[in-house]
Amino acid sequence: MLTQEYVRQRYDYRDGELIAKFTKGKVRCGDTVGTNVDKDGYKRTSILDRPRPVHRLIFLWHHGYLPKMIDHINGNRQDNRIENLRAADPVLNSCNLEKHRKGVPAGVSWHKRDEQWQAYWTVNKKRVYLGYFATMEEAHNALLKFTQERK
Numbered sequence: 110m111l112t113q114e115y116v117r118q119r120y121d122y123r124d125g126e127l128i129a130k131f132t133k134g135k136v137r138c139g140d141t142v143g144t145n146v147d148k149d150g151y152k153r154t155s156i157l158d159r160p161r162p163v164h165r166l167i168f169l170w171h172h173g174y175l176p177k178m179i180d181h182i183n184g185n186r187q188d189n190r191i192e193n194l195r196a197a198d199p200v201l202n203s204c205n206l207e208k209h210r211k212g213v214p215a216g217v218s219w220h221k222r223d224e225q226w227q228a229y230w231t232v233n234k235k236r237v238y239l240g241y242f243a244t245m246e247e248a249h250n251a252l253l254k255f256t257q258e259r260k
Contacts (some may be wrong), residue, residue: 111157113173119156122170125190127154127163143189150186164189168196217248228252232259 120127126141136142143152143163152163164186168179171191180197181188213219220227220241226248228239239255242248 111161111169111175113169116156116166116170120166120170122167122191125167125188125193127166127170146187152187152189164194167191168194172196213245214249214252216252217245228255230255 119130120142121130122128127143129136129138129140129142132138142154145153147153147162153160154163154166155161156166164179164181165175167189168191169175176196178197180195182193182195185193216230217226217228219225223241225241225243226245227241228248228251230237230239230252237255239248239251242251
């Protein structure tokens with residue numbers, strides 16, 4: 110069974126990386142593990158004969174449990190620093206999603222009439238408007254603050 114104790118016996122943590130405390134196959138003691146990146150952009154390594162995302166092992170290493178979802182706060186799936194990882198639900202996790210073509214974060218849109226960015230979120234099937242902002246980044250930050258306060 111995968112536990113915090115087991116992960117800590119096998120790895121050290123250093124600035125978003127897991128460092129092997131063992132030698133097995135191609136992995137040498139002191140090597141950074143998780144150099145393989147899967148099709149979804151997550152670093153993976155094998156533990157207990159099963160491939161696992163490195164960010165989940167790092168979260169377990171620090172917190173001692175594994176939530177159903179772990180969110181990369183800055184949206185970079187390869188940035189596994191513990192301060193960039195948080196337990197999440199689907200709503201919080203989707204805050205980092207970007208619309209594929211325009212690079213605009215979910216919950217942020219351009220308000221053509223007022224020529225400003227607006228932030229909004231849906232809560233209990235009702236849209237909550239968080240205000241208008243001069244920049245897309247300000248609107249996105251307001252949205253992140255709103256979702257974190259709801260946690």
